[in-house]
Amino acid sequence: MKLATLKNGRPDGQLVIVSADLARFVSAGRIASHLQAALDDWEALAPQLSALAAQLDAGAIAGQPFDPAMALAPLPRAYQWIDGSGYLSHLERVRSLKGSKDEELQSNRPLLYQGGSDSLSAPTDPIVTTDPDLAIDFEAEVAVIISAVPMAATRDQAAAAIRLITVCNDVSLRRLVLDDLQNGFGFFHSKPSTAFAPIAITPESLAGAWRDNRLHLPMRVEVNDTLFGRPNAGIDMHFDFADLIVEASRTRNLAAGTIIGGGAVSNRHDESLPIKRDGIGFACIAEARTVEKLKYGRARTPFLKPGDTVRIGAVADDRSVFGDIRQTVTLA
């Protein structure tokens, strides 16, 4: 089952079912007006949503043409957005960049931060900044949306709670990261609104691409229409999504509709940009700059500036499985 949320002038948007080929949609309004409402009663409503999806795919319902430009984030506002760090090579490269190479890397427990979830960006929303010199970066990530999980959950409880999978862009203002870290209160100003792909998909509808609590697909990342990276989200993910959910539940319950990010997708390699034929590249600029510094003594790849566009999507056979995030940096 593939779900999307379309603009309707209201903060939560309109829940729709999208056909398997992403060509058509039908409103899910008579089952659940918006995605959070569906997640609040998932056991009762998912079978109804699934039956509607089957009718749409069978052609029993004609539906309407699906235009990703009409999509909001699957949850345009959420009660919780927790970003994890599944890929250790991302942490290694980003921390090295900040000159904190000696900081002990945690390979026993994943790091998590609490993100702002009150206004999650639509896939085509601009990245709005008041200052072009904040070292604007993207992070292409896989994210899952879960049902309620009790405090101190087991891995089995965590894995069973994964309801939907999608892709997000954890926009990062690198110039503010150090300030936030020095304050000791965690990321705040350095992590403005996260953007999401138009489509969220149930694990079973991803077939073989979802296994071992990981998404086994490459993340295609382009900056200004040039390939920046295609790291595989299923490779080098040290902590899987069950691990991240277990860790998030250590001291508290997680409510239905909590979104958990896997962290910037990152594969181990020492290639630098521009990306070569069959090269892997990066899912964020900070990592590319670290590799350049180590290799050439200085970073070559600039951060994003107003007018730049980043495109992010998980791909299978060159198709964008969740639809693309495509954001252009604009000055407020």
Place this chain on the structure above:
Amino acid sequence: MKLATLKNGRPDGQLVIVSADLARFVSAGRIASHLQAALDDWEALAPQLSALAAQLDAGAIAGQPFDPAMALAPLPRAYQWIDGSGYLSHLERVRSLKGSKDEELQSNRPLLYQGGSDSLSAPTDPIVTTDPDLAIDFEAEVAVIISAVPMAATRDQAAAAIRLITVCNDVSLRRLVLDDLQNGFGFFHSKPSTAFAPIAITPESLAGAWRDNRLHLPMRVEVNDTLFGRPNAGIDMHFDFADLIVEASRTRNLAAGTIIGGGAVSNRHDESLPIKRDGIGFACIAEARTVEKLKYGRARTPFLKPGDTVRIGAVADDRSVFGDIRQTVTLA
């Protein structure tokens, strides 16, 4: 106008209007089913809610007896919970306790952290922990609930966005604070579910007690029915709520229903516990322990253990203005 959210078996509860004397309530269901819905359309709905409140207070509506034990948090789940640090003496005392006295204290800009907002505790919910040795502490705070605020808001925009004022208990697991800080990703495990008082009140209904974007009332804090502190929330609040909102909006919009905490209320003094006649005391245990360490060489006041109860409320003429938070520590 005084609002509360009553248990009705649904995650958002039932919005009600409470009479000025907190004795009676009437359902606001025909205007807005829950508080977030009211905040989403505040300009249109607040006058209707206010008219209903006037009828209740005039006796034109009898209403039903208000029982605070039936109350959830005003927003049992919120799209955003940001806790600020309005009181510098809290930061000074807590940081000293952690042995980071040399860390530069920010008096130009308030610190903020992103809290979990997916499940905010009811005023009488237990503080549930899986481990009694986590140095369980409370923080008695004032909090405001705001309407939407644009990125890079002015102080005037920030002040005008304050819709409701209430009181909260920012439960803190001090033993995990250092881990969280060392990870560099900010508070996460150390800040489980925050609890809220039963009543949220509009600024105009607080009359003189709300001015200069501060609540000018003492916070009465008791542990196991013994007075622990009564610091005045209007005194020594270096950053007021407009400052906190301005800072929170530096790089992003804030959605309607965002809750902003003022930080643990803290007045400057060097008294230690037990609190004397006319003494001020503390709104969290960590501060009391710091003062004890400086004075006696060791901390005397223990953190909370299972079975201990903390009671928190802002008081005027010995009346609990927002109703009390009363939580007992229990082992999961």
